[in-house]
Amino acid sequence: GVDTFARAGITVAPFRQSTVDMLDALALDPGATYTNPVDAPRPVLISNEGRDAETVLRTIFEQESPQMVVMHINMSVIVSQTDDGDELMVNFLDAGERVRRDHPDKAHFLLVLRSDGNPRYEEAKVRYRALALDRGIPTYDELPAASNGVAAISQHEGYMARRG
Numbered sequence: 001g002v003d004t005f006a007r008a009g010i011t012v013a014p015f016r017q018s019t020v021d022m023l024d025a026l027a028l029d030p031g032a033t034y035t036n037p038v039d040a041p042r043p044v045l046i047s048n049e050g051r052d053a054e055t056v057l058r059t060i061f062e063q064e065s066p067q068m069v070v071m072h073i074n075m076s077v078i079v080s081q082t083d084d085g086d087e088l089m090v091n092f093l094d095a096g097e098r099v100r101r102d103h104p105d106k107a108h109f110l111l112v113l114r115s116d117g118n119p120r121y122e123e124a125k126v127r128y129r130a131l132a133l134d135r136g137i138p139t140y141d142e143l144p145a146a147s148n149g150v151a152a153i154s155q156h157e158g159y160m161a162r163r164g
Contacts, residue, residue: 005147014035050088050089050095061107089128
């Protein structure tokens with residue numbers, strides 16, 4: 001992940017230790033890592049119907065100054081390992097929307113919906129992409145495409161700031 005963004009000229013800065021400590025204190029799963037990028041394994045994603053993701057996002061938005069937040073979701077986790085992937089995905093999107101609303105102009109929020117080509121996952125990805133786009137959340141299939149999107153946004157904002 002970090003290397004993909006670096007190739008696009010984007011720096012993924014580690015979080016401050018105080019932020020990492022706050023995220024660790026949530027005790028969502030011993031396998032989760034919160035240094036940036038955040039690696040939230042399956043138990044974190046599906047716990048509390050996905051609502052714990054909002055706590056993680058909110059902590060990041062409140063404690064750090066991100067320019068971009070990219071949520072990378074593996075469709076196999078959402079679709080095959082949960083009873084109701086639709087509810088879980090809607091909860092993720094709601095979380096992103098609420099955090100963005102509460103912190104306007106702080107960071108762009110993008111979504112990556114990764115699939116291995118399994119028709120069931122691809123069908124869900126199309127459905128979830130439509131839900132995300134309806135909410136104004138840019139959505140990509142893979143991290144390299146998202147990193148290019150992040151780079152384009154960053155270049156555009158830099159250009160606009162220079163025109164100032």
